[in-house]
Each structure stands twice: as C-alpha cells, then as structure tokens.
Amino acid sequence: MKVRKIQGSVTPYDDLVAVLDELHRVGPINSSILETLSLYRIFHPDTFSQLEERIISALGLFYKVLRPENLYSFLLSSIGEAHKSTYGEYLTPVQASVRRAVDNKQFISISAPTSAGKSYSIRDFIAEQNGDAVVIVPSRALIAEYINTMKERFNGDKGVMITSFVDAIFTNRDPRRIFVLTPERARDLFTTSAKLDIKVFFFDEAHVSEDRSRGVVFDVLVRRIQKAFPSAKLIFAHPFVDNPDAQFKKHNIPADNAYARSYTHGTVGKICVFQHSNSHC
Structure with missing residues (x-):
C-alpha cells in the first residue's frame, strides 16, 4: 500500500529528491504526485522541510518563495518575477499560460481543475480591459460569489457598475458595465435599450452546454452573441x-484565432483518508 510504503521508508530524502525531479520535468500534472508530496509531509516532516522550498518552487507557487535561499529556487523565481513584471502578480505556470492565451486570442476554451486558478487569471484580465464585459455562470447561486469577487477587485470604483441584471440605468454617467448572468438572464442583452460596448464574454463552467435541457439555451446564446x-x-x-x-x-469558430487546452495540473495536495471496519487495518 502506498501510504505504508511511504510511512516506512528508510530513505525519505532520496525518495523526495526523485519526486522533485519528476515534478521539475513534468509539473504537477496528476493528483498522484501531489498526494505523494502530502504523505511525505505528514510522515517525514523533518526531511520534507529540507526540500520544501525547492518543491514549492517546482510547483510554480512563486508568491510563496519571495526570498529564495537556494540556487534552484532562485533560478525558478525569475519566472515568477517575469510574471509579476508583465501582469502585476506572481502567477503559477497554468495561470500565466491562461493569461497569455486570453491576451493573444479572440476565442479561448480551456479545462483545468478548480485549484489551478484559471478563473482568477480570467477575472483579472476582465478587470484590466476597457468596455463592458459579461460573465456567464450556470446558476444564480454563483452570481453573488462573482459579484463580490469583482467588487473586491475594483475596490469601490464608481466608474464600474457590476450587476446581475441587464438594466439601462446610470446612462448619464456612462459607467463601464460588468454583467454576471445566467444563460437565461443573458437573453436580455439583445432586448435592452442600453448601448452596450461588450468586449469580452466569459463562460464559466461551460460544460453546462452538455446538459440535455439547459445546453440548448447555452448554445443558442453563444450563437446569438457571435452574431450580435x-x-x-x-x-x-x-x-x-x-x-x-x-x-x-x-x-x-475558426481555429486560426482560437486557443484550446486541457490542463491536468493542480496546485493543492490531496490526502485520502479511509476508515475500515476491520480494527487491524
């Protein structure tokens, strides 16, 4: 059993060096690597602490190693500094890849685990643009979450209106509008009298398009947006x-101005705990 093998390892340092080497070559592309790191952190904390800074750097969590204390972390930190210089934040490799894609292409379709931070990069991109923006979420429960996140990002900027409805209000101020809508509410975009200058549409949780009933509404919305x-x-x-x-x-959608990629990378270690009825396990 993997847990018992790691717990009983007599060469934990050499084992972790091998894991670090794999992490450096391929990145955290599957949960097995992250689980292994988590188990060594639990069962061999002293050994893990000797390599912890290198492991964090190899994971691409540059914001956690602002003052590297070894050559390996120092060299990798230059990547984080480059992201900081370009985007104003220490992005992980996945976040930076997503950000480059949305900067350079008109059509982007990506898949990544929740822990990869893809939505963070896209929200930052939206916040830095001019013109109106629309965020499409699959349920009303997610609307409040997105609105709160956007309000924190703009920090009370009166020139930006963040709303969950398509309303023609405050036209005398002509604010920048960011709409957070479900696919059903988004239909109002085509009937409003407001003059909207929408530059970007972000479809979060876009797998709703595969739903047998709601998928039709989603697909019709995408095609109306392309036309309007x-x-x-x-x-x-x-x-x-x-x-x-x-x-x-x-x-x-034409492929020449599109970018698609499925990221399997994660940034959060996961530990599975099993409870057995057999007291000897």
Whole structure:
C-alpha cells in the first residue's frame, strides 16, 4: 500500500529528491504526485522541510518563495518575477499560460481543475480591459460569489457598475458595465435599450452546454452573441473536459484565432483518508 510504503521508508530524502525531479520535468500534472508530496509531509516532516522550498518552487507557487535561499529556487523565481513584471502578480505556470492565451486570442476554451486558478487569471484580465464585459455562470447561486469577487477587485470604483441584471440605468454617467448572468438572464442583452460596448464574454463552467435541457439555451446564446458582437472575445472555462476545443467545432469558430487546452495540473495536495471496519487495518 502506498501510504505504508511511504510511512516506512528508510530513505525519505532520496525518495523526495526523485519526486522533485519528476515534478521539475513534468509539473504537477496528476493528483498522484501531489498526494505523494502530502504523505511525505505528514510522515517525514523533518526531511520534507529540507526540500520544501525547492518543491514549492517546482510547483510554480512563486508568491510563496519571495526570498529564495537556494540556487534552484532562485533560478525558478525569475519566472515568477517575469510574471509579476508583465501582469502585476506572481502567477503559477497554468495561470500565466491562461493569461497569455486570453491576451493573444479572440476565442479561448480551456479545462483545468478548480485549484489551478484559471478563473482568477480570467477575472483579472476582465478587470484590466476597457468596455463592458459579461460573465456567464450556470446558476444564480454563483452570481453573488462573482459579484463580490469583482467588487473586491475594483475596490469601490464608481466608474464600474457590476450587476446581475441587464438594466439601462446610470446612462448619464456612462459607467463601464460588468454583467454576471445566467444563460437565461443573458437573453436580455439583445432586448435592452442600453448601448452596450461588450468586449469580452466569459463562460464559466461551460460544460453546462452538455446538459440535455439547459445546453440548448447555452448554445443558442453563444450563437446569438457571435452574431450580435462579432468582435468580442469569447472565453470558455471547464472544470474537467478532455476536449475543450469541442466548443469551437460546435459553434464553427475558426481555429486560426482560437486557443484550446486541457490542463491536468493542480496546485493543492490531496490526502485520502479511509476508515475500515476491520480494527487491524
């Protein structure tokens, strides 16, 4: 059993060096690597502490190693500093990859675990743009979460209106509008009398398009957006999808100005705890 093997290891340092080497070569591409690190952290904390800074650097968590104390971490920190210089934040490799994609392409469809931070990069991108923006979420329960996040990001900026409804209000101030809507509410975008200058649409949890009933509403919405806002950037984000480029094929989106990738990387270690009825286990 993996847990017992790690717990009883007599060469934990050498074992961790091998894990670090794999992490350096391929990154945290599966949960097995992260689980292994977590188990060594629990069962061999003293040994783990000797390599902890290198492991954190290899994971791409540059914001946690601001003052490297070894050559390996110092060299990798240059990547984090480059992200900081370009985007104003210490991004992980996945976040930086997502950000480059949304900067350079009109159509983006990505899949990544929740812990990878894809939505963070996209929200930051939206916040830094000019013009109106629309965030499409699958349920009303997520609307409040997104609105609170956006309000924190703009920190009371009166020139930005964040709303969960498509309303033609405050037209005399002409604020920048960020709408957080469900696919059903988003239909009001095409009937409002307000003059909207929508530059980007972000479809979070875009796998709702595979739902038998709501998927029809989602797909019709995407096609109406393409027709009404042909120059707008369309970003699709999924949690676990092997073929995020399916969005492009479904909606006849040209591949030459599109980017699709499925990221399997995670940044959070996961530990599975089992309770057995057999007291000897």
